[in-house]
Amino acid sequence: MAEEILKVDHLNKYYGDWQALHDINFSLNKGEVVTLLGPSGSGKSTLIRTLNGLEPFRSGEIYFHGTKVDLSPKEWQKLRQKIGMVFQSYDLFPNLTVLENILLAPTKVQKRPREEVKKEALELLERVHLTEQAHAYPRELSGGQKQRIAIVRALAMHPELMLFDEVTASLDPEMVRGVLEIIKELADRDHMTMIIVTHEMNFAAKIADKVLFLEDGHILEETAGQEFFDHPQTKRAAEFLSSMEF
Ligand SMILES: Nc1ncnc2c1ncn2[C@@H]1O[C@H](COP(=O)(O)OP(=O)(O)OP(=O)(O)O)[C@@H](O)[C@H]1O
Numbered sequence: 001m002a003e004e005i006l007k008v009d010h011l012n013k014y015y016g017d018w019q020a021l022h023d024i025n026f027s028l029n030k031g032e033v034v035t036l037l038g039p040s041g042s043g044k045s046t047l048i049r050t051l052n053g054l055e056p057f058r059s060g061e062i063y064f065h066g067t068k069v070d071l072s073p074k075e076w077q078k079l080r081q082k083i084g085m086v087f088q089s090y091d092l093f094p095n096l097t098v099l100e101n102i103l104l105a106p107t108k109v110q111k112r113p114r115e116e117v118k119k120e121a122l123e124l125l126e127r128v129h130l131t132e133q134a135h136a137y138p139r140e141l142s143g144g145q146k147q148r149i150a151i152v153r154a155l156a157m158h159p160e161l162m163l164f165d166e167v168t169a170s171l172d173p174e175m176v177r178g179v180l181e182i183i184k185e186l187a188d189r190d191h192m193t194m195i196i197v198t199h200e201m202n203f204a205a206k207i208a209d210k211v212l213f214l215e216d217g218h219i220l221e222e223t224a225g226q227e228f229f230d231h232p233q234t235k236r237a238a239e240f241l242s243s244m245e246f
Pocket residue numbers: 015020038039040041042043044045046047
């Protein structure tokens with residue numbers, strides 16, 4: 001039977017008095033890839049940030065491996081070690097080399113032996129074709145390279161779930177493919193469980209097991225990946241798709 005990693009139950013989120021997310025319900029099984037699609041301002045980033053404890057919410061529950069997450073900062077800190085997140089901005093530490101950026105959290109937070117983590121970091125760097133940049137500083141890298149490092153840095157923590165929030169949105173077009181290929185490989189080769197916010201529709205169509213289509217903070221539809229692109233259930237999703245470039 002499929003193993004459930006995450007479940008979101010009747011989640012409501014406000015910014016001040018204004019409700020940004022309305023009664024969000026969905027679950028995610030091990031190895032599953034969910035993409036969040038929807039117009040600008042529909043709440044995709046808000047939702048993905050809420051799942052990582054970066055945004056507080058007013059009501060509802062989040063379950064991780066069937067256990068209700070207690071919402072204390074300490075609990076989120078623990079959980080964030082199992083949930084990797086990559087953002088649109090790369091957020092690498094500018095004063096640390098690529099390798100030091102990758103080693104920092106596994107050695108300091110997870111207290112794993114430096115040599116073990118280093119060996120693994122070098123393997124991961126090889127996998128994303130950045131071995132030669134191990135001792136470079138972030139300022140010496142292109143946007144696409146920085147984003148690949150940000151992915152490697154998250155993977156070095158051995159996450160059970162990866163969240164990607166528009167990770168190619170700031171990249172020049174020629175950099176986008178290399179980053180998306182790595183994410184696709186994580187799905188195909190590693191069967192990584194992932195939630196992805198993206199405006200890259202061809203990529204979403206290729207990678208999504210399931211699409212959550214959001215509008216105005218509501219999930220308007222939840223549809224199997226290819227089915228969403230071939231036969232969206234709602235008129236609004238059909239309009240959205242026809243307005244997007246493929
Ligand atoms: N910190 C904040 N304070 C107040 N309102 C916010 C905040 N962050 C986001 N919002 C609002 O919440 C709504 C959802 O924003 P969000 O960034 O989640 O949308 P999105 O679907 O990710 O959009 P995009 O595709 O443009 O990135 C928007 O109306 C936005 O203005």
